[in-house]
Amino acid sequence: MVLKSLIAAFAMGGIATALAAPAARADGQIVVFAAASLKNALDEVNKACEPDVGEAAKISYAASSALAKQIEEGAPADVFISADLDWMKYLSDKKLTKPDSEVKLLGNRIVLVAPADSKAEVKVEKGFDLAKVIGDSKLAMGDFKAVPAGKYGKAALESLGAWSSVEGKVAQAENVRAALKLVATGEAAAGIVYQTDANAEKGVKVIGVFPEETHPPIVYPVAQTAESKDKDTPAFLKCLRSAKASELFKAQGFTLLAPTQ
Known part of the structure; x- marks a missing residue:
């Protein structure tokens, strides 16, 4: 709740x-x-x-x-x-x-972010273990049925073979800035946002960049x-x-x- x-x-x-x-x-x-x-x-x-x-x-x-x-x-x-x-x-x-x-x-680009004090490290590539990064927490992203950042994020995870392992851990937000805040406040262990969002929020750090070929052009x-x-x-x-x-x-x-x- x-x-x-x-x-x-x-x-x-x-x-x-x-x-x-x-x-x-x-x-x-x-x-x-x-x-x-x-x-x-x-x-x-x-x-x-x-x-x-x-x-x-x-x-x-x-x-x-x-x-x-x-x-x-x-x-x-x-x-x-x-x-x-x-x-x-x-x-x-x-x-x-x-x-x-x-x-x-x-x-723009989409990136994987974590709270600024996170020790998480990941290389975003085919078969990477995103579920391990999230653990018992959540992956914050925009509503993947409607919000562009969420749609780009889901497409990238599907392309990389990681979607099925994290689908049940996704916290969908009404827009990308709301997803960003969930990560910045530690309510989610990771999130998918735009590079520009990560640049604007000191409470998060980029732990991975999604290859452009994994999703439609932004x-x-x-x-x-x-x-x-x-x-x-x-x-x-x-x-x-x-x-x-x-x-x-x-x-x-x-x-x-x-x-x-």
Whole structure:
């Protein structure tokens, strides 16, 4: 019960905010729905872009799956940044994004993390013994049926032959930052998160990096929503690809997929 309560609390907490209700625009302010793993970098980019855009965006962070559903239900978002291509396609197939605005913006890696004081060591390779690392504890990861980080993590573990040995020990969280917190607080012995999440949390250390060929490419696409009416949205999208934004994204560990404008 304690673990379930913590998962819910972290998922709804400030650092990785899951939306309880659609965000409201304030005086025409741009509203951005962004994957939870972008928080540190995008907060900095938002500040840097304010002079060019003319305003700071209001950003709501959560799992890409939750955000896409919110937009489908009519939440007033101008921009959607997903942590995978699937949830962007989900909205574009329903004609809820402007096709000519969609760009593959960023890339990332998934890593295996443990609490900062852990003595665990592991080489992530075919047949590695992840169950031994976890022991009687839990493996924290995003909901592997919906949250991109969870989907990437499950695919990697299946590819490496480790999924069946840990499936019963998985603590699924509503977003990747919630999974990260479970590891940082010692509620889980290990977790699968993005490299950028590990960089942002001093309470964890990376004990293994998943080979890129073990899971689908990690791509963060961005698009303007079909219902967006804010005149400054194109300027915000352009600034996301500016040199100053690119440097901030790289500083947090993201790779750049779109040409700098």
